[in-house]
Amino acid sequence: xxxxxxxxxxxxxxxxxxxxxxxxxxxxxxxxxxxxxxxxxxxxxxxxxxxxxxxxxxxxxxxxxxxxxxxxxxxxxxxxxxxxxxxxxxxxxxxxxxxxxxxxxxxxxxxxxxxxxxxxxxxxxxxxxxxxxxxxxxxxxxxxxxxxxxxxxxxxxxxxxxxxxxxxxxxxxxxxxxxxxxxxxxxxxxxxxxxxxxxxxxxxxxxxxxxxxxxxxxxxxxxxxxxxxxxxxxxxxxxxxxxxxxxxxxxxxxxxxxxxxxxxxxxxxxxxxxxxxxxxxxxxxxxxxxxxxxxxxxxxxxxxxxxxxxxxxxxxxxxxxxxxxxxxxxxxxxxxxxxxxxxxxxxxxxxxxxxxxxxxxxxxxxxxxxxxxxxxxxxxxxxxxxxxxxxxxxxxxxxxxxxxxxxxxxxxxxxxxxxxxxxxxxxxxxxxxxxxxxxxxxxxxxxxxxxxxxxxxxxxxxxxxxxxxxxxxxxxxxxxxxxxxxxxxxxxxxxxxxxxxxxxxxxxxxxxxxxxxxxxxxxxxxxxxxxxxxxxxxxxxxxxxxxxxxxxxxxxxxxxxxxxxxxxxxxxxxxxxxxxxxxxxxxxxxx
Amino acid sequence: xxxxxxxxxxxxxxxxxxxxxxxxxxxxxxxxxxxxxxxxxxxxxxxxxxxxxxxxxxxxxxxxxxxxxxxxxxxxxxxxxxxxxxxxxxxxxxxxxxxxxxxxxx
Ligand code: SF4
Numbered sequence: 001x002x003x004x005x006x007x008x009x010x011x012x013x014x015x016x017x018x019x020x021x022x023x024x025x026x027x028x029x030x031x032x033x034x035x036x037x038x039x040x041x042x043x044x045x046x047x048x049x050x051x052x053x054x055x056x057x058x059x060x061x062x063x064x065x066x067x068x069x070x071x072x073x074x075x076x077x078x079x080x081x082x083x084x085x086x087x088x089x090x091x092x093x094x095x096x097x098x099x100x101x102x103x104x105x106x107x108x109x110x111x112x113x114x115x116x117x118x119x120x121x122x123x124x125x126x127x128x129x130x131x132x133x134x135x136x137x138x139x140x141x142x143x144x145x146x147x148x149x150x151x152x153x154x155x156x157x158x159x160x161x162x163x164x165x166x167x168x169x170x171x172x173x174x175x176x177x178x179x180x181x182x183x184x185x186x187x188x189x190x191x192x193x194x195x196x197x198x199x200x201x202x203x204x205x206x207x208x209x210x211x212x213x214x215x216x217x218x219x220x221x222x223x224x225x226x227x228x229x230x231x232x233x234x235x236x237x238x239x240x241x242x243x244x245x246x247x248x249x250x251x252x253x254x255x256x257x258x259x260x261x262x263x264x265x266x267x268x269x270x271x272x273x274x275x276x277x278x279x280x281x282x283x284x285x286x287x288x289x290x291x292x293x294x295x296x297x298x299x300x301x302x303x304x305x306x307x308x309x310x311x312x313x314x315x316x317x318x319x320x321x322x323x324x325x326x327x328x329x330x331x332x333x334x335x336x337x338x339x340x341x342x343x344x345x346x347x348x349x350x351x352x353x354x355x356x357x358x359x360x361x362x363x364x365x366x367x368x369x370x371x372x373x374x375x376x377x378x379x380x381x382x383x384x385x386x387x388x389x390x391x392x393x394x395x396x397x398x399x400x401x402x403x404x405x406x407x408x409x410x411x412x413x414x415x416x417x418x419x420x421x422x423x424x425x426x427x428x429x430x431x432x433x434x435x436x437x438x439x440x441x442x443x444x445x446x447x448x449x450x451x452x453x454x455x456x457x458x459x460x461x462x463x464x465x466x467x468x469x470x471x472x473x474x475x476x477x478x479x480x481x482x483x484x485x486x487x488x489x490x491x492x493x494x495x496x497x498x499x500x501x502x503x504x505x506x507x508x509x510x511x512x513x514x515x516x517x518x519x520x521x522x523x524x525x526x527x528x529x530x531x532x533x534x535x536x537x538x539x540x541x542x543x544x545x546x547x548x549x550x551x552x553x554x555x556x557x558x559x560x561x562x563x564x565x566x567x568x569x570x571x572x573x574x575x576x577x578x579x580x581x582x583x584x585x586x587x588x589x590x591x
Numbered sequence: 592x593x594x595x596x597x598x599x600x601x602x603x604x605x606x607x608x609x610x611x612x613x614x615x616x617x618x619x620x621x622x623x624x625x626x627x628x629x630x631x632x633x634x635x636x637x638x639x640x641x642x643x644x645x646x647x648x649x650x651x652x653x654x655x656x657x658x659x660x661x662x663x664x665x666x667x668x669x670x671x672x673x674x675x676x677x678x679x680x681x682x683x684x685x686x687x688x689x690x691x692x693x694x695x696x697x
Contacts, residue, residue: 231693232660232661232662232692232693232694233662233693233694233695235615235693236614236615236692236693236694236695237694237695237696239614239615240614240694241696242695242696242697243696244613244614244694244695244696245694245695245696245697247613247614247691248613248664248689248691248694251611251613251666251669251689251691252666252669252671253669273614273696274613274614274617294696309696310696310697311697439697440697443697445697446695449664450662450664450693450694450695451661451662451663451664451671451673452661452662452693452695455671455673455674457671457673457674458671459674485697486695486697489695552668552669553666553668553669553670554669
């Protein structure tokens with residue numbers, strides 16, 4: 001009666017065994033679920049020196065207490081592991097229906113260790129768990145895998161989270177896809193499953209998900225529902241999807257173009273959310289219990305699928321100098337089918353394009369070549385030809401050819417769709433992100449560009465360190481709760497605390513909520529430090545620190561790391577090397 | 592595209608300003624419009640001109656007279672007017688003003 005399913009399943013792939021255990025109370029109390037569960041279990045189970053692609057790495061799938069409770073946008077699950085792309089303790093979040101189904105099947109978390117000798121998939125079946133042969137699924141796309149499992153179980157209610165051929169081929173940025181189009185996208189989670197020979201997790205069941213105080217939860221639910229429905233931002237997400245950002249980021253002169261060589265794309269309109277809505281959009285679509293429905297179902301020229309979201313739209317589009325919307329959408333669909341991160345794949349292609357332009361690599365691809373880009377996506381997805389080298393990610397690729405500075409990444413993970421030179425706080429957030437280059441571990445674009453919850457001057461560094469810390473901690477807690485991060489445009493910390501407290505019966509107020517987030521953040525950080533990460537890793541590509549923007553209002557600006565990093569470390573209770581002090585570690589109960 | 596009629600003020604100087612609209616604003620006004628303004632005009636002048644041309648724009652821009660709705664963003668040449676002089680931000684010849692309703696993504 002606390003919003004949780006009540007059990008976790010431990011899967012030892014080497015031994016071929018599953019063991020079910022109750023979800024411990026202290027784990028719930030200190031880490032909530034989702035990313036919190038994932039990082040706690042990962043750091044408990046895995047030696048910090050572990051190679052990401054080794055038998056010893058663990059992968060944790062975890063939902064949160066708010067997942068599947070009927071709370072609007074309570075749809076998420078999170079996958080945590082040591083990333084083969086970054087080497088950090090990492091996590092990736094996904095929506096859709098799978099997280100809810102995991103709980104209906106009776107599980108808050110699935111903890112996978114070891115390596116199977118042959119391909120298998122895990123079936124979570126109404127309180128039971130079993131490993132099943134997946135030889136016949138190996139080599140299949142995510143869509144084929146999903147259909148095959150649904151068919152062999154003869155049960156349309158089953159939901160599947162799986163890898164495609166890219167995970168099997170150990171592409172360092174292979175992702176995990178549920179319901180064919182929803183991705184736990186970043187960090188190469190799919191490669192870890194591929195290495196482990198775990199093709200999929202399927203879930204079905206009808207276990208009740210009971211909450212602590214239904215009457216009080218209903219009141220809070222109605223409050224948050226009204227806030228979301230009345231919020232203009234959420235309405236825009238429904239109408240135009242996330243790609244509505246293309247124009248506003250471009251008009252701010254911070255839309256990275258041609259591998260961050262400039263920050264304005266003249267043809268942005270052609271790949272904008274407005275154009276998507278006008279041309280290829282069939283209907284909006286939502287995850288479980290979502291009243292926003294930011295997903296896009298598209299159809300054109302026989303192509304049918306979902307997306308594109310803003311990030312892949314930008315990365316296959318402006319970052320590759322491409323304004324052909326249909327090519328962008330096709331590329332995104334290939335990523336969904338093969339199970340590739342649709343940020344890292346295109347950003348790696350953009351890196352190749354610049355390497356070619358500068359004469360460092362000999363290849364026919366050029367910026368703006370949509371057909372060439374599409375061919376490269378497939379090559380990466382299957383590690384064919386130059387795709388085999390690109391499948392290592394932009395950093396390893398660029399380094400191999402002597403120019404790592406042309407990889408637009410942080411901690412070897414490709415940066416998302418915003419130029420930090422004109423958005424100082426966002427730069428700090430992504431540089432200090434404990435999972436590497438990132439935008440959803442603390443979305444500073446919201447205050448610095450979109451003006452929510454209040455408008456912050458994006459060119460100013462003063463005061464940003466505190467905002468970044470608060471956003472990072474709050475986001476960690478939201479991810480742990482099972483809520484979609486997009487609720488944060490309408491809700492505040494009090495709303496989340498009330499939702500969690502009434503659902504779980506645990507005494508969670510805003511202070512405690514942020515403390516849980518901070519605990520997760522620090523645990524991830526401490527693990528990374530043991531893996532050799534330090535202050536010098538909390539940075540961005542030299543281009544962003546040294547080469548001023550050339551156009552528009554932010555002309556002349558660079559990203560000013562030195563004005564923010566020390567203050568950020570101090571606010572976090574970390575020393576000048578970015579190592580949490582003993583007091584901080586003790587305060588958070590991490591000693 | 593709508594081309595506004597040319598007007599002159601007493602000193603005879605006229606500025607030309609390009610206004611672009613995005614997302615839901617496109618449902619109530621032109622996507623792009625070039626307008627003339629007398630010297631000394633501000634963003635406030637511009638918005639008054641626009642709301643007189645496009646009936647439904649006013650309620651989408653303003654929560655109350657003179658107060659923009661939450662999360663409406665207005666850029667002058669790529670700079671948010673909140674960090675210039677707000678609605679009193681002066682217009683200059685050749686300016687591009689971009690109008691965004693509340694929106695987000697990620
Ligand atoms: S807002 Fe979008 S991502 Fe979030 S739950 Fe709704 S449809 Fe899913």
